[in-house]
Amino acid sequence: MSCSHSVLAQVSTVSGYVSFLTSFIAQIPQVLETYVDKTVEGLSPWFLLAWLVGDITSLGGAILTDQLPFQIILAIYFLLNDLFICGQYYYYGVLHENKLATPGHEQIAPEERIAFVRSRSSERPLDSGFNQQSWLAGLLCFSTGARGMALGNTFRVASTNSTAASNAGVVLAWFGALCYVGARIPQLYKNYQRKSTDGLSPFLFINTLLANTTYNVSIFTSCKFLERADKWDFVMNEMPFIVGSAGTVLFDLAYFYQHYVLYAEDMRLRELETHLSNDESTPLL
Numbered sequence: 001m002s003c004s005h006s007v008l009a010q011v012s013t014v015s016g017y018v019s020f021l022t023s024f025i026a027q028i029p030q031v032l033e034t035y036v037d038k039t040v041e042g043l044s045p046w047f048l049l050a051w052l053v054g055d056i057t058s059l060g061g062a063i064l065t066d067q068l069p070f071q072i073i074l075a076i077y078f079l080l081n082d083l084f085i086c087g088q089y090y091y092y093g094v095l096h097e098n099k100l101a102t103p104g105h106e107q108i109a110p111e112e113r114i115a116f117v118r119s120r121s122s123e124r125p126l127d128s129g130f131n132q133q134s135w136l137a138g139l140l141c142f143s144t145g146a147r148g149m150a151l152g153n154t155f156r157v158a159s160t161n162s163t164a165a166s167n168a169g170v171v172l173a174w175f176g177a178l179c180y181v182g183a184r185i186p187q188l189y190k191n192y193q194r195k196s197t198d199g200l201s202p203f204l205f206i207n208t209l210l211a212n213t214t215y216n217v218s219i220f221t222s223c224k225f226l227e228r229a230d231k232w233d234f235v236m237n238e239m240p241f242i243v244g245s246a247g248t249v250l251f252d253l254a255y256f257y258q259h260y261v262l263y264a265e266d267m268r269l270r271e272l273e274t275h276l277s278n279d280e281s282t283p284l285l
Helices: 007-024 028-037 045-064 070-095 110-121 128-145 164-194 202-220 233-260 264-281
Strands: none
Touching: 007 202, 028 070, 028 202, 045 070, 045 128, 164 233, 202 233, 233 264
């Protein structure tokens, strides 16, 4: 049986589609999160800058290495997403100095938030189901998860191309990979400083984690890898893209640890504050 009809080849194809779909919509949850919160207090500008530079280098590499039109279009699409999020950062964070923040996302001391929740929760019973509903929404989003060719992997440099443009493309690919991997570090540090992950959509990281994991699966189950006599040469040629995707997985897991373990209590208090504030704004019939 030829490789193209093998089980691994099918796994590679499915993984590639999943990676493409998840990476294609990866940043949409963050756009919606910022729009709802009306603040970018939780976003590190260095995180956004590294991501923006990574997508710029990916686009430059795609053009320099004469990649397929759809790959260049995808790189432009990802870059436009970055610019939109940067526009949100400017509007909410710079122009309005995060003063438009909705309840639960304001810049207040943790003690004030705790006092508010305690005082309001003693006045009225809370709906114990609201938190479970948010978890259910998270599970549904994860199960339907949907940027393939993982972040920063919108092009590949052909090993037979040794022109100056291709060499420049390789340099850009490595630079882009380092930007994507390093982008998480300032964001994780900002979370640590604030003792909160508020303002960051967990679905952004779910999508990127799934996209990057399936991207690597698609590489190592592909016929190009399985039928290659010199597999090490193949891996070395793909190395910047492997590093750019696999290198982010550990940092994504670190974010989940912060969000669901270290600072889970802060998120719970913010949800309670939002719930109580919404109750106060609801007119009595």
